[in-house]
Amino acid sequence: MNVGLFVPCYVDQFYPDVAIATLELLERLNVSVEYPDGQTCCGQPMANTGCNEDTAPVARRFVEIFADYDMIVCPSGSCTAMVKHHYAGYFADNDAKFAHVRDNTYELCEFLHDVLKIDSLDVRFPHRASIHQACHGLRELRLGASSESMQPREDKVRRILDLVRDLEIVPTTRIDECCGFGGTFAVNEPDVSAAMGRDRVADHLASSSEVIISADMSCLMHLQGLIRREKRPIEVMHVAQVLVGRKLK
Amino acid sequence: MSAAQRGNSRQSILDRLLSKDITVPPLPQIDHDALVRFDDPLAKFGEMLALVGGDLHIVDSSVQVMSILGELAVFRDAARIASMVPEVVPGNFDAAAIDDPHDLAALDWTILRGEFAVAENGAIWVDGNSMPHRVLIFIAQYLAIVVSRNEILNNMHEAYARVGHPKPGFGIFVSGPSKTADIEQSLVLGAHGCRKLQVFVMA
Amino acid sequence: MSTPLPIIDHPIAAKNFVTNDQRSPWHDTALWFVRSKRDKQAASVPEWEYLRSLASQIKTHTIADLGRYLQEFERNATALGANVYYAADAAEHNQIVLEILRRHSTTRIIKSKSMLTEECGLNPFLEAAGIDVVDTDLGERIVQLRGESPSHIVLPAIHIKKEEVGETFHRHLGTQAGASDPAYLTEAARGHLRGKFLAGEVGITGVNFAIAETGGLVVCTNEGNADLGASLPRVHIACMGIEKLIPRFQDLAVFIRLLARSATGQPITSYTSHFHGPRDSASELHIVLVDNGRTRLRESPEFRAAMHCIRCGACMNTCPVFRRSGGHSYRATVPGPIGSILSPSQNPKGHKSLPYACSLCGSCTDVCPVRIPLHHQLLAMRGDLVSKGLLPLEKRLSMKAASFLFRHPTLFAIAGRIGRISLRVLPHWATHHRFNTWSIARELPQPPRQSFRQWYAINRSKMLPKASEKLS
Numbered sequence: 001m002n003v004g005l006f007v008p009c010y011v012d013q014f015y016p017d018v019a020i021a022t023l024e025l026l027e028r029l030n031v032s033v034e035y036p037d038g039q040t041c042c043g044q045p046m047a048n049t050g051c052n053e054d055t056a057p058v059a060r061r062f063v064e065i066f067a068d069y070d071m072i073v074c075p076s077g078s079c080t081a082m083v084k085h086h087y088a089g090y091f092a093d094n095d096a097k098f099a100h101v102r103d104n105t106y107e108l109c110e111f112l113h114d115v116l117k118i119d120s121l122d123v124r125f126p127h128r129a130s131i132h133q134a135c136h137g138l139r140e141l142r143l144g145a146s147s148e149s150m151q152p153r154e155d156k157v158r159r160i161l162d163l164v165r166d167l168e169i170v171p172t173t174r175i176d177e178c179c180g181f182g183g184t185f186a187v188n189e190p191d192v193s194a195a196m197g198r199d200r201v202a203d204h205l206a207s208s209s210e211v212i213i214s215a216d217m218s219c220l221m222h223l224q225g226l227i228r229r230e231k232r233p234i235e236v237m238h239v240a241q242v243l244v245g246r247k248l249k
Numbered sequence: 250m251s252a253a254q255r256g257n258s259r260q261s262i263l264d265r266l267l268s269k270d271i272t273v274p275p276l277p278q279i280d281h282d283a284l285v286r287f288d289d290p291l292a293k294f295g296e297m298l299a300l301v302g303g304d305l306h307i308v309d310s311s312v313q314v315m316s317i318l319g320e321l322a323v324f325r326d327a328a329r330i331a332s333m334v335p336e337v338v339p340g341n342f343d344a345a346a347i348d349d350p351h352d353l354a355a356l357d358w359t360i361l362r363g364e365f366a367v368a369e370n371g372a373i374w375v376d377g378n379s380m381p382h383r384v385l386i387f388i389a390q391y392l393a394i395v396v397s398r399n400e401i402l403n404n405m406h407e408a409y410a411r412v413g414h415p416k417p418g419f420g421i422f423v424s425g426p427s428k429t430a431d432i433e434q435s436l437v438l439g440a441h442g443c444r445k446l447q448v449f450v451m452a
Numbered sequence: 453m454s455t456p457l458p459i460i461d462h463p464i465a466a467k468n469f470v471t472n473d474q475r476s477p478w479h480d481t482a483l484w485f486v487r488s489k490r491d492k493q494a495a496s497v498p499e500w501e502y503l504r505s506l507a508s509q510i511k512t513h514t515i516a517d518l519g520r521y522l523q524e525f526e527r528n529a530t531a532l533g534a535n536v537y538y539a540a541d542a543a544e545h546n547q548i549v550l551e552i553l554r555r556h557s558t559t560r561i562i563k564s565k566s567m568l569t570e571e572c573g574l575n576p577f578l579e580a581a582g583i584d585v586v587d588t589d590l591g592e593r594i595v596q597l598r599g600e601s602p603s604h605i606v607l608p609a610i611h612i613k614k615e616e617v618g619e620t621f622h623r624h625l626g627t628q629a630g631a632s633d634p635a636y637l638t639e640a641a642r643g644h645l646r647g648k649f650l651a652g653e654v655g656i657t658g659v660n661f662a663i664a665e666t667g668g669l670v671v672c673t674n675e676g677n678a679d680l681g682a683s684l685p686r687v688h689i690a691c692m693g694i695e696k697l698i699p700r701f702q703d704l705a706v707f708i709r710l711l712a713r714s715a716t717g718q719p720i721t722s723y724t725s726h727f728h729g730p731r732d733s734a735s736e737l738h739i740v741l742v743d744n745g746r747t748r749l750r751e752s753p754e755f756r757a758a759m760h761c762i763r764c765g766a767c768m769n770t771c772p773v774f775r776r777s778g779g780h781s782y783r784a785t786v787p788g789p790i791g792s793i794l795s796p797s798q799n800p801k802g803h804k805s806l807p808y809a810c811s812l813c814g815s816c817t818d819v820c821p822v823r824i825p826l827h828h829q830l831l832a833m834r835g836d837l838v839s840k841g842l843l844p845l846e847k848r849l850s851m852k853a854a855s856f857l858f859r860h861p862t863l864f865a866i867a868g869r870i871g872r873i874s875l876r877v878l879p880h881w882a883t884h885h886r887f888n889t890w891s892i893a894r895e896l897p898q899p900p901r902q903s904f905r906q907w908y909a910i911n912r913s914k915m916l917p918k919a920s921e922k923l924s
Binding site: 191 | 466471777807812847890891899907
């Protein structure tokens, strides 16, 4: 099995350690993984703005880059959902390359849970943490059961984090409310976005958590921006960083 | 706008709907095995009625009904009581003798017959044909409904099946007293209709 | 009389409300409470998800075959003695209602909640014609007395505090100055509206469901106001959008089970009234079927499912944007997620900002009792607006630039590097200012020296042939 590592553009530029942690984790689990050069972005910013003409060449380029891999793994539910659920309009119905990429792209926790089916990890994280359920992982990829839905589903992010020794996960009051990042939403609606983010930070703080863990770094970038501006006593970490035993700052 | 133009709107709306053909998927048939049923529908009905703000009384006789009502000051002090079930609660006000429903404005109590009750939501089906004016349900300050113990259904699917094809006129599910939460989500009973609802389930 | 608020872009319209650190959290908490009640009720129905699927299938079927079902409904309703009218648009709807009122020389109307009449602007139209319209739903009466419009389709006065209701009632109903107890204020409204009910000459109601098979109407209320309004006067006018139709009487079970649970977290509304024909031979029932853009919406494969909406308001209660920005920020009759599809489909230019007033979190899609894929429609509506040329130029250009950058990895790497270096070397004030919208409330990420791609090139020797070269 040859895995292509799909690194979101903002992770590449601003949070390289998230990608390094993902790579290291997969290597430790004996996955043959490569980072295909030339990748940039899945096209979500344009697609979410409605600029489909500007998205199309980016999407096609993405599929070309990743088509030769058996599987594609990405440390972001949102970017994975873009490829799996929002690419179809840019490809012909019978495009075999696209179908292959769509059907074989996995969010990291999903890959660990569904494909590798790992049941142990030699890692310790002796902290009290809370989980931020990123919306697209939750409601597009169905990595867990959303609070609105009455259909039971396994919480894959949680299952994977449960393998970490000495990690205490504390619940928030609103278990899966949006943080208000929303890509371009964060700048189109700065006031609402910031209000939503502040409410999430307050909820995590009230749970006595030391660190917010999420499978999506974009939400954390937004929350971290608010935390640092308002000097709140809480950190953020991507789930991959926890899974390879990075220390809490 | 003339009536003729209006006729045009009917035609143009229907033409547009009928000319744009959209694939029609079949209507689903409901799998009744997938629907909730209760081991003790009466207990569930009581639980739900309490949730919606109604008071349940399980009784054997009209004597018992009268004694329960007699304990309520608002019943003892009531001047005008219209009863659709005189064999259980004798009224003192003949609503059938009234022509204009506005003349029922001063009514204190209405006693109704419920055809059946629904366990899942505490609702009771009242047939408008069982009373001379349908406003009796809404205009009285207090409401009591008498329903047979053998008529507690599980869910709304059973309820609509029980009604069958509705007769011309009026029918209603009543679930608890009139209520509102329009001021800061504070629940207040007695918005425009009855202030309290007494339900008597008779053996 | 309420004057409609001018249409302005959502972020601007929302600003005052969302930055009010008292009102916005208070509003958010109130609606979250409703959403939580909904969750409890939904969880109490083991077949909840099955019901949602049934509702979706029934609606999909009905809207597809709407022409036939409308004819069936008209035939059956007419046979029961009702008068059925078709209105192409809001103006015709209002005219039909006015003509009925004129025929009865009526000037006193008691009205219960109907989003359709809000959509058509019936109240101001009738008031301009000298007719006194009293909204009898408590929330609607509150906003009517204040000269406002409802901010939520189910909870019209959810944005108003009890002290403000107290002031309004003090002024209009003579309640005690400073009184704000909801029970006291509700009692005062009961007394005030009893008088209006008894004086009303015609009752106007909305319609929750119309049944093709029987020609009947269903109206759901908690207060009993629609029922009083339709049971005291001799004339009942029911106004409805043509999408309210359902095929069979039995189908009501599915929708009644979903509606109140989704809307307010009640197992069912206090009153679920079924009207089949006029009250008696001396009474009249008029049913006005309104198109107003619905036949056009039906023809759009992308947005047709928006017609499945049963107006429960659950998408508003769950929407994190709505809860914080308030319903009036949408400047539309139907606000929130579903309104952000319906309004721009009616008036794309006016409501072009609404599909963007959404973080695409998808909560609305999962809460919707009839499974409208709301957040996917909101996304699709953005594409629709862009194709109509309605995206502001600077946004269009910035997306073109981004697309160009993402197609040229070397350029992307260089741009990223320059960006990160600037962020590192420039003083804080040069990168965090009011022209950088991100940085108004948030810090920018702390830029690392190395991007991942730089790290990978150095730390992993086994590099692939450059995909970028293959592609160029």
